Amino acid sequence: MAEYRLSISGATCQGCARKITQALTVVPGVSEVQVDLEQQQVQVTAKDDVPTERLQTAIAEAGYGPSEPHCEGVVNESPSSREPAATDGDVTLSISGATCAGCVRTIEEALRNTPGVKKAEMNFADRTAQVSGSASVKSLVQAVEAAGYGASEISPEDDGSEQEARELAHYRLLLRHMWFGLGLGAPLMAWGLLGGDMMVRPGETSQWVWLGIGLATLAVLATAGRHFFVGAWKAFGNHNANMDTLIALGTGAAWLYSMAVVLAPGVLPEAARHVYFEASAMIIGLINLGQALEVRARGKTSAAIKRLLDLGAKTARVIRDGREQDIPVEQVQLGDRLRVRPGEKIAVDGEVIEGESRIDESMLTGEPMPVEKNIGDKVSAGTLNESGTLIYTATAVGRDTALSRIVALVKKAQGSKPPIGRLADQVSAIFVPVIMIIAVVSALVWFNVGPDPRLTHMLISATTVLIIACPCALGLATPMSVMVGVGKAAEFGILIRQGEALQTSSKLDTIVLDKTGTITEGKPEVTAILTADGQQDDRILHIAASLESGSEHPLAQAILREAERRELSLMEASQFSALNGKGVTAIVEGQRYRLGNRRWLESEGVTVTLETQSLTDKGATPLFLATDTSLLGVIGVADRIKEDSRAAIARLRDVGMKVVMITGDIQASANAIAKEAGVDEVMAEVLPEDKAKKVKALQQEGRIVGMVGDGINDAPALAQADVGFAIGTGTDVAIESASITLMGGSLHGVADAMAISAATVSNIKQNLFGAFIYNSLGVPVAAGVLYPFTGSLLSPVIAGAAMSLSSVTVVTNANRLRLFKPGRRNQ
Amino acid sequence: MSLLINLGGIVLVGLIIWWFWLSRPGGKKPLQVSDEVTIVVESGVYEPGLIHARAGQPLTLHFDRRDPSPCAEQVIFHGLDTSEFLDDGKVTTITLQNPPEGEYRFTCQMQMYQGRLIVD
Numbered sequence: 001m002a003e004y005r006l007s008i009s010g011a012t013c014q015g016c017a018r019k020i021t022q023a024l025t026v027v028p029g030v031s032e033v034q035v036d037l038e039q040q041q042v043q044v045t046a047k048d049d050v051p052t053e054r055l056q057t058a059i060a061e062a063g064y065g066p067s068e069p070h071c072e073g074v075v076n077e078s079p080s081s082r083e084p085a086a087t088d089g090d091v092t093l094s095i096s097g098a099t100c101a102g103c104v105r106t107i108e109e110a111l112r113n114t115p116g117v118k119k120a121e122m123n124f125a126d127r128t129a130q131v132s133g134s135a136s137v138k139s140l141v142q143a144v145e146a147a148g149y150g151a152s153e154i155s156p157e158d159d160g161s162e163q164e165a166r167e168l169a170h171y172r173l174l175l176r177h178m179w180f181g182l183g184l185g186a187p188l189m190a191w192g193l194l195g196g197d198m199m200v201r202p203g204e205t206s207q208w209v210w211l212g213i214g215l216a217t218l219a220v221l222a223t224a225g226r227h228f229f230v231g232a233w234k235a236f237g238n239h240n241a242n243m244d245t246l247i248a249l250g251t252g253a254a255w256l257y258s259m260a261v262v263l264a265p266g267v268l269p270e271a272a273r274h275v276y277f278e279a280s281a282m283i284i285g286l287i288n289l290g291q292a293l294e295v296r297a298r299g300k301t302s303a304a305i306k307r308l309l310d311l312g313a314k315t316a317r318v319i320r321d322g323r324e325q326d327i328p329v330e331q332v333q334l335g336d337r338l339r340v341r342p343g344e345k346i347a348v349d350g351e352v353i354e355g356e357s358r359i360d361e362s363m364l365t366g367e368p369m370p371v372e373k374n375i376g377d378k379v380s381a382g383t384l385n386e387s388g389t390l391i392y393t394a395t396a397v398g399r400d401t402a403l404s405r406i407v408a409l410v411k412k413a414q415g416s417k418p419p420i421g422r423l424a425d426q427v428s429a430i431f432v433p434v435i436m437i438i439a440v441v442s443a444l445v446w447f448n449v450g451p452d453p454r455l456t457h458m459l460i461s462a463t464t465v466l467i468i469a470c471p472c473a474l475g476l477a478t479p480m481s482v483m484v485g486v487g488k489a490a491e492f493g494i495l496i497r498q499g500e501a502l503q504t505s506s507k508l509d510t511i512v513l514d515k516t517g518t519i520t521e522g523k524p525e526v527t528a529i530l531t532a533d534g535q536q537d538d539r540i541l542h543i544a545a546s547l548e549s550g551s552e553h554p555l556a557q558a559i560l561r562e563a564e565r566r567e568l569s570l571m572e573a574s575q576f577s578a579l580n581g582k583g584v585t586a587i588v589e590g591q592r593y594r595l596g597n598r599r600w601l602e603s604e605g606v607t608v609t610l611e612t613q614s615l616t617d618k619g620a621t622p623l624f625l626a627t628d629t630s631l632l633g634v635i636g637v638a639d640r641i642k643e644d645s646r647a648a649i650a651r652l653r654d655v656g657m658k659v660v661m662i663t664g665d666i667q668a669s670a671n672a673i674a675k676e677a678g679v680d681e682v683m684a685e686v687l688p689e690d691k692a693k694k695v696k697a698l699q700q701e702g703r704i705v706g707m708v709g710d711g712i713n714d715a716p717a718l719a720q721a722d723v724g725f726a727i728g729t730g731t732d733v734a735i736e737s738a739s740i741t742l743m744g745g746s747l748h749g750v751a752d753a754m755a756i757s758a759a760t761v762s763n764i765k766q767n768l769f770g771a772f773i774y775n776s777l778g779v780p781v782a783a784g785v786l787y788p789f790t791g792s793l794l795s796p797v798i799a800g801a802a803m804s805l806s807s808v809t810v811v812t813n814a815n816r817l818r819l820f821k822p823g824r825r826n827q
Numbered sequence: 828m829s830l831l832i833n834l835g836g837i838v839l840v841g842l843i844i845w846w847f848w849l850s851r852p853g854g855k856k857p858l859q860v861s862d863e864v865t866i867v868v869e870s871g872v873y874e875p876g877l878i879h880a881r882a883g884q885p886l887t888l889h890f891d892r893r894d895p896s897p898c899a900e901q902v903i904f905h906g907l908d909t910s911e912f913l914d915d916g917k918v919t920t921i922t923l924q925n926p927p928e929g930e931y932r933f934t935c936q937m938q939m940y941q942g943r944l945i946v947d
Contacts, residue, residue, distance in 0.1 A: 128918075166895060166915045166916055167895070167897075167915070169895075170895035170896075170915075173895075227870065227896075230870045230871075231870040231871030231872070232871070234869075234870045234871055234872040234874075235871050235872050236846075237872075238872050238873075238874075238876045238941075239846060239847055239850060240847070240871075240872060240876070240941050241847055242871045242872075242939035242940070242941075243871075243898075243937075243939055244870075244871045244939075291896070291897075294897060295897055298897045298900075411911075411912055412910060412911070414910075414912075416908070416910060417903070425905075425938060428937060428938040428939075429932075429934075429938050429941075430848075432847075433843050433844070433847040433848065436843050437840050437843055437844070440836050440839050440840050440843070441836070441840070443836065444832075444833060444836040444837075447829075447832055447833070447836075448829075448833065471937065471939075472937060474937075475936060475937025475938055475939065476936065476937055479901070479936040479937075498908070
């Protein structure tokens with residue numbers, strides 16, 4: 001087995017990669033080719049030695065050379081050390097050539113008989129196979145191929161390039177259709193506008209000319225307009241009517257009428273012998289143009305998702321069997337050790353086991369400052385390593401990384417709709433048949449009470465109503481804005497899970513902020529120790545730390561850190577008991593001690609003699625240590641407010657929010673923090689279970705309340721609030737537990753979320769207004785209400801142009817949101 | 828002639844109302860209850876456009892999108908808080924975990940592609 005690494009040049013896309021792969025695969029002996037576009041390198045594996053020149057020639061012949069002679073030579077190794085192995089449930093194969101249930105059995109058997117495979121199941125519907133076990137992907141593919149079918153691994157990190165290529169092909173097809181329609185329609189229309197005769201006279205040569213033009217128009221309808229007619233027919237068969245129905249009816253009616261004029265002009269009154277072939281062709285051309293423009297504009301609406309996907313690394317440097325090698329990121333397995341160098345992206349989620357560095361996590365959290373990472377810290381896929389080299393263990397790969405979960409979450413949220421769009425939804429659902437009825441009624445009115453030529457007026461009004469009423473703009477108004485708004489929020493580290501939360505956020509008038517971990521850092525420190533007579537600092541701390549040794553509470557952690565700093569070894573504590581909102585009790589060295597708040601100890605009969613005003617004035621929480629009967633000392637624990645909390649709270653107040661801080665701390669400590677942070681109101685000494693009641697009380701006052709907390713102990717209050725903002729950490733499970741999750745810890749995220757929500761709702765309103773106005777004005781005008789004043793009817797061609805531009809206008813307006821900046825982000 | 832045209836118009840309005848609102852597709856055929864269905868997204872419609880499923884059981888739907896039009900790019904299940912982007916030229920699988928009893932519409936974003944899901 002031999003392996004080669006060769007430099008390539010000029011390869012820029014997956015298409016290039018495919019060409020290079022194909023060119024090298026046909027070289028005798030070559031068994032595997034991997035193209036790395038980022039590094040402009042190709043890795044070739046061959047069963048036997050292959051002349052390097054032969055490989056270079058193949059690359060050059062494919063059009064990507066001449067490659068520089070940068071061959072890293074032959075590496076001999078056993079296949080087992082190199083081939084990626086399948087792990088439980090994470091190998092999905094795309095199967096080709098399977099046409100029946102019998103094929104499924106054959107393929108499953110072939111996979112199950114492959115050494116190392118524990119389980120193999122094929123889904124016939126989507127032609128994929130899920131394989132679990134330890135077999136290599138290569139052996140699985142070979143097994144399927146040996147059974148007479150094709151297989152390839154589906155990457156969980158699909159970068160969307162295939163989708164982009166399809167969209168581009170569709171865009172080009174629509175443009176071709178546009179040129180076909182306009183190529184015939186525009187000269188005909190110019191002829192009419194320049195005074196050319198559009199009337200048919202029986203027996204004259206012009207009748208034959210118009211017959212020829214009619215057949216040419218039919219060709220346009222059958223090619224460039226075919227998809228409208230097929231769509232309309234299929235929808236009709238399903239008792240549905242869609243926009244294809246309107247276009248097919250409008251263009252079809254114009255063509256049929258014109259053809260009737262050409263074939264039997266004598267049947268119609270002389271004034272009605274006008275042909276409208278140009279209308280059919282022009283409408284088909286213009287609507288295809290509109291759709292092409294829409295395809296382009298829509299591509300931009302999902303730009304946020306593409307940017308998120310682009311954040312992921314394409315390759316990873318794994319350390320296996322003591323050797324380092326670059327492999328595609330999808331081949332990284334749980335537990336792999338990986339090295340990341342300065343300037344490289346973290347490939348998968350992991351935990352640092354060696355080295356220290358600063359990592360730019362702004363793409364996940366929206367926060368600009370790099371974060372220090374040391375041994376034991378977590379790192380996330382897609383983040384950028386700035387300074388040092390790290391070695392980390394993979395803890396989540398593929399779809400399980402935080403980045404992948406965020407992408408999935410954003411994609412799903414982009415499909416949800418806020419209540420504001422409900423009316424448009426209801427209208428859209430019945431719109432097309434209503435328009436068809438209006439077209440018929442309009443035609444009848446023109447026939448019965450209209451001026452001559454009545455048949456012509458009937459046709460023009462009905463056709464124009466059908467064409468101008470296409471509900472594209474109405475249907476797109478809400479979803480396009482939501483798609484861009486949710487994507488925009490994701491760029492700032494804000495995950496909006498539902499359209500409803502997006503809309504409600506723009507209406508909030510009160511924000512309730514949890515104190516610990518939200519306004520403050522959430523990492524309290526021991527700031528002072530007060531002792532009763534005859535007691536010493538270290539003794540108080542020693543007992544308190546021993547009591548708290550099993551607790552995960554942030555205050556307990558502060559005491560334990562301080563004890564560790566003072567190198568106090570912990571004593572054994574027994575009969576430990578924690579009382580929510582009160583404190584803890586346990587037996588240490590045969591003596592029962594209590595550590596908790598004043599109210600609890602006093603209720604237990606302990607007389608508190610120490611004055612703690614000096615602690616609470618500085619925002620510290622006093623924790624009282626006592627035996628069953630007497631107080632031993634007080635430990636002051638303070639939590640610093642986050643650097644930017646004050647600025648963020650000021651920003652919220654600037655936009656008219658009432659900002660409330662809620663905490664279990666005593667009033668005096670809470671007041672000190674509140675004063676520093678600049679909130680309007682403080683709710684102190686609130687037990688965790690009572691936070692939701694406080695939120696409810698505010699709601700009963702008629703306020704629309706947003707609650708900001710860490711997503712775990714504040715869950716009931718987050719659920720009670722009109723909008724719950726969970727403060728996440730980028731990798732926290734909280735990203736899946738709140739209607740809005742702030743990936744970073746900054747309160748600026750709340751202000752950003754509200755600003756983006758307001759901008760999105762405003763954008764939706766603009767779109768809906770435009771769409772409703774467009775249809776509610778366009779339809780009557782098309783039906784001819786202006787005829788008494790202007791003496792003319794709206795041309796179906798103008799209606800076609802307006803209709804195709806309406807959806808483009810909505811999509812373009814939604815895209816304006818991409819330029820929105822919440823403001824004062826970094827202050 | 829005039830009477831015929833007016834009568835024709837009125838009949839046409841009646842047919843539109845009946846065909847699109849009053850009659851239901853597949854109403855005469857017994858519905859096939861299934862917990863796994865492949866739905867082809869093509870030419871402006873979902874085929875089949877009517878799905879019948881059992882309440883309290885997961886329902887797996889494979890959307891085979893063959894329509895490059897951007898209108899077809901997303902399917903939304905109204906009332907089930909579920910939506911999914913459909914990759915062009917690929918099959919996208921959506922699993923509805925224990926959908927509650929009821930009738931739900933599934934549509935594209937613009938509600939031009941329409942289908943119904945009956946869970947009972």
